[in-house]
Amino acid sequence: xxxxxxxxxxxxxxxxxxxxxxxxxxxxxxxxxxxxxxxxxxxxxxxxxxxxxxxxxxxxxxxxxxxxxxxxxxxxxxxxxxxxxxxxxxxxxxxxxxxxxxxxxxxxxxxxx
Amino acid sequence: xxxxxxxxxxxxxxxxxxxxxxxxxxxxxxxxxxxxxxxxxxxxxxxxxxxxxxxxxxxxxxxxxxxxxxxxxxxxxxxxxxxxxxxxxxxxxxxxxxxxxxxxxxxxxxxxxxxxxxxxx
Amino acid sequence: xxxxxxxxxxxxxxxxxxxxxxxxxxxxxxxxxxxxxxxxxxxxxxxxxxxxxxxxxxxxxxxxxxxxxxxxxxxxxxxxxxxxxxxxxxxxxxxxxxxxxxxxxxxxxxxxxxxxxxxxxxxxxxxxxxxxxxxxxxxxxxxxxxxxxxxxxxxxxxxxxxxxxxxxxxxxxxxxxxxxxxxxxxxxxxxxxxxxxxxxxxxxxxxxxxxxxxxxxxxxxxxxxxxxxxxxxxxxxxxxxxxxxxxxxxxxxxxxxxxxxxxxxxxxxxxxxxxxxxxxxxxxxxxxxxxxxxxxxxxxxxxxxxxxxxxxxxxxxxxxxxxxxxxxxxxxxxxxxxxxxxxxxxxxxxxxxxxxxxxxxxxxxxxxxxxxxxxxxxxxxxxxxxxxxxxxxxxxxxxxxxxxxxxxxxxxxxxxxxxxxxxxxxxxxxxxxxxxxxxxxxxxxxxxxxxxxxxxxxxxxxxxxxxxxxxxxxxxxxxxxxxxxxxxxxxxxxxxxxxxxxxxxxxxxxxxxxxxxxxxxxxxxxxxx
Numbered sequence: 001x002x003x004x005x006x007x008x009x010x011x012x013x014x015x016x017x018x019x020x021x022x023x024x025x026x027x028x029x030x031x032x033x034x035x036x037x038x039x040x041x042x043x044x045x046x047x048x049x050x051x052x053x054x055x056x057x058x059x060x061x062x063x064x065x066x067x068x069x070x071x072x073x074x075x076x077x078x079x080x081x082x083x084x085x086x087x088x089x090x091x092x093x094x095x096x097x098x099x100x101x102x103x104x105x106x107x108x109x110x111x112x113x
Numbered sequence: 114x115x116x117x118x119x120x121x122x123x124x125x126x127x128x129x130x131x132x133x134x135x136x137x138x139x140x141x142x143x144x145x146x147x148x149x150x151x152x153x154x155x156x157x158x159x160x161x162x163x164x165x166x167x168x169x170x171x172x173x174x175x176x177x178x179x180x181x182x183x184x185x186x187x188x189x190x191x192x193x194x195x196x197x198x199x200x201x202x203x204x205x206x207x208x209x210x211x212x213x214x215x216x217x218x219x220x221x222x223x224x225x226x227x228x229x230x231x232x233x234x
Numbered sequence: 235x236x237x238x239x240x241x242x243x244x245x246x247x248x249x250x251x252x253x254x255x256x257x258x259x260x261x262x263x264x265x266x267x268x269x270x271x272x273x274x275x276x277x278x279x280x281x282x283x284x285x286x287x288x289x290x291x292x293x294x295x296x297x298x299x300x301x302x303x304x305x306x307x308x309x310x311x312x313x314x315x316x317x318x319x320x321x322x323x324x325x326x327x328x329x330x331x332x333x334x335x336x337x338x339x340x341x342x343x344x345x346x347x348x349x350x351x352x353x354x355x356x357x358x359x360x361x362x363x364x365x366x367x368x369x370x371x372x373x374x375x376x377x378x379x380x381x382x383x384x385x386x387x388x389x390x391x392x393x394x395x396x397x398x399x400x401x402x403x404x405x406x407x408x409x410x411x412x413x414x415x416x417x418x419x420x421x422x423x424x425x426x427x428x429x430x431x432x433x434x435x436x437x438x439x440x441x442x443x444x445x446x447x448x449x450x451x452x453x454x455x456x457x458x459x460x461x462x463x464x465x466x467x468x469x470x471x472x473x474x475x476x477x478x479x480x481x482x483x484x485x486x487x488x489x490x491x492x493x494x495x496x497x498x499x500x501x502x503x504x505x506x507x508x509x510x511x512x513x514x515x516x517x518x519x520x521x522x523x524x525x526x527x528x529x530x531x532x533x534x535x536x537x538x539x540x541x542x543x544x545x546x547x548x549x550x551x552x553x554x555x556x557x558x559x560x561x562x563x564x565x566x567x568x569x570x571x572x573x574x575x576x577x578x579x580x581x582x583x584x585x586x587x588x589x590x591x592x593x594x595x596x597x598x599x600x601x602x603x604x605x606x607x608x609x610x611x612x613x614x615x616x617x618x619x620x621x622x623x624x625x626x627x628x629x630x631x632x633x634x635x636x637x638x639x640x641x642x643x644x645x646x647x648x649x650x651x652x653x654x655x656x657x658x659x660x661x662x663x664x665x666x667x668x669x670x671x672x673x674x675x676x677x678x679x680x681x682x683x684x685x686x687x688x689x690x691x692x693x694x695x696x697x698x699x700x701x702x703x704x705x706x707x708x709x710x711x712x713x714x715x716x717x718x719x720x721x722x723x724x725x726x727x728x729x730x731x732x733x734x735x736x737x738x739x740x741x742x743x744x745x746x747x748x749x750x751x752x753x754x755x756x757x758x759x760x761x762x763x
Contacts, residue, residue: 021355027196029181032356059196059207064189066356067485067506082500086507091321091487094268095213096331104329104336136404136706137294137741141379157505166378173576174450185449187363190352191370192269197361208440211373212270 013097014040024072025065027058036070046070046087061095062087126172128156147217164210164221165191165198176200176210180226200224241341242318243490246274247534248526248541249347250302255545259307259554264339265311266330268318271377273299274349276534277370280404281397282681282740284640286658288570289535292642292679294740298534301671322346322494326521328456343521343548346491347541350484350527355389358444364451368398368481375405383477387454388412389442390481393421398481400429404705409434410475413456415463418602422579423636424682425515430605431759433722438603442478443470451476475547486528494519503581504530514564515544521551539571560690562563577637577659586606591661592637606720607635609756616663624754628672628689632662633684646679677702678739687746697754703745709733709762717749719758725753728760
């Protein structure tokens with residue numbers, strides 16, 4: 001479900017703000033300023049920002065930062081947060097090691113707690 | 114099973130951080146007392162409790178230093194979701210210490226980026 | 235491919251309740267939970283629940299969890315722990331990972347009961363070790379018996395912040411302050427009052443500006459905010475702490491429903507993105523249901539009922555129960571659920587400025603802003619007996635001043651002194667005709683710890699004040715100390731006359747202290763010397 005964002009205001013210059021140095025994506029150490037700059041450079045959805053900056057692609061796979069990125073994008077574009085699509089949810093719902101996915105279909109000894 | 118009463122030889126830190134007698138929960142059931150290694154030091158904990166809990170009881174706050182900015186990280190969510198508490202456990206990096214059970218003789222090391230300290234260029 | 239009648243994702247209150255309901259109807263049920271322990275948030279909850287007896291009022295969360303688990307086990311429900319559901323696919327097929335094995339499992343119905351995740355509040359220094367989520371504090375203290383730190387700052391004054399703040403005190407840590415950007419405290423007044431009377435300061439209209447420290451948290455700076463949430467320059471305050479707890483709300487963890495293809499909606503009242511579902515919890519995908527916080531942030535009591543409704547609906551789908559039985563069950567469950575969805579803090583009443591209770595009593599603004607009812611306000615409420623009644627002997631004083639669905643006090647008094655009625659949001663009233671025996675059951679039964687016994691007929695110019703007490707060390711008879719007011723301020727000397735802990739009170743002790751007579755309607759906490 002992708003949604004095209006129509007910018008309601010066109011950013012002319014990028015203005016630094018005092019809280020730009022706050023880390024938003026804790027895993028990849030991406031700051032608020034970097035995300036704001038990405039929006040200024042044309043990224044308008046969390047999906048795009050994820051691919052552009054790696055924000056949300058670290059070890060926790062966006063568990064912590066996804067919604068924060070959404071609100072920052074909304075603020076930059078001057079639109080309500082509800083209009084910025086939530087990041088796309090895809091399987092696997094949690095990080096999985098490649099070796100485990102490769103085992104899918106093989107009959108291994110199941111470990112039951 | 115033993116209760117979480119700490120022996121006389123345990124560190125002062127353990128005595129402060131572990132709850133001996135909780136007003137509602139009373140005694141906490143713990144596995145047997147075990148020793149483990151943290152960055153070469155020998156520390157005490159209880160078998161099966163999360164590694165992060167044993168470290169916290171010993172006053173350890175920093176689990177790793179980040180790749181880019183070399184900043185300290187420790188426990189944040191405590192339920193295995195944020196991955197801030199990951200450390201090198203028995204040689205394997207990126208192990209979530211808040212949900213991994215402690216075992217006797219485990220080697221826990223502070224993670225630098227994704228490596229051990231002496232492997233960082 | 236494994237097959238079951240019902241797959242439940244999440245072994246929390248909603249998931250287990252759904253599994254029990256379905257298994258009771260004869261369905262084969264498997265419950266998957268990614269954690270190594272079942273019960274969701276229940277086992278971290280050591281406080282007594284609100285509501286009515288049918289909602290398990292007066293019971294501590296972890297005991298409810300134990301009972302649900304036992305019931306599920308007795309019914310043959312398979313509970314698979316450390317099992318992460320990776321995806322929900324067409325025709326109700328899922329993939330689930332246990333250890334290093336991925337399995338495909340199918341069912342006639344799926345109930346997604348994955349609960350919620352914590353909201354984040356980024357601020358300068360928030361990545362320092364020592365900054366944790368409120369859930370993390372609970373996990374460490376209540377599951378593993380270790381203190382998160384020595385001095386803790388709580389950010390957020392909703393029910394989670396207030397309840398966890400109190401638990402931090404019970405764990406033997408110092409709670410330094412509770413901070414909230416809003417001008418009013420977000421959670422129940424009684425939860426705030428429980429901690430305000432110990433002397434804890436509330437900083438409403440404040441936010442955290444920065445966490446200080448090199449390798450760990452050593453201090454924090456908080457700052458006042460104006461009506462537009464902008465920091466007020468010059469209002470910074472530094473607080474020395476070693477732990478900062480973030481409790482700024484929950485959002486539904488609905489990713490599995492989204493990836494399955496359910497029609498989703500964003501609803502701020504529900505806490506975020508939720509699947510659109512009917513009154514039985516069925517989403518836009520036939521046979522896929524949701525229950526609990528994942529469908530909208532509420533309480534564990536609501537989650538359990540929603541689980542039962544979804545469980546019954548899945549049983550109907552398979553033909554395990556008849557339409558008639560289903561209808562009568564759901565009518566009963568819905569009635570019970572709607573009872574919980576009333577009162578001042580209900581979703582439907584959120585955001586409406588309130589001046590008075592449903593009955594017309596003026597709401598205490600002091601309670602809303604600072605966490606305690608002011609002395610001049612307290613006698614207005616129906617649970618506070620008038621001076622003439624107090625002068626005649628021992629009386630209960632019920633400082634319950636907000637409409638919250640809750641009535642264990644009514645059942646607590648054998649003599650029928652306390653009346654709430656069938657609308658359980660009503661403020662409790664004292665029946666002046668009934669003579670109080672001073673047994674104290676009401677004091678230890680109130681989940682909000684808002685009931686006290688006052689005896690102004692004590693020799694000399696003294697009064698005895700009985701308070702609920704849940705801290706260690708528990709004072710002993712004869713201990714000398716000081717009496718504190720509702721706001722935690724020093725009032726005068728106090729001596730412990732008795733401390734009673736009974737089995738029926740489930741670890742809530744009743745401490746009776748002797749104070750100067752004039753303090754009978756002010757003294758609400760005891761601190762030993």
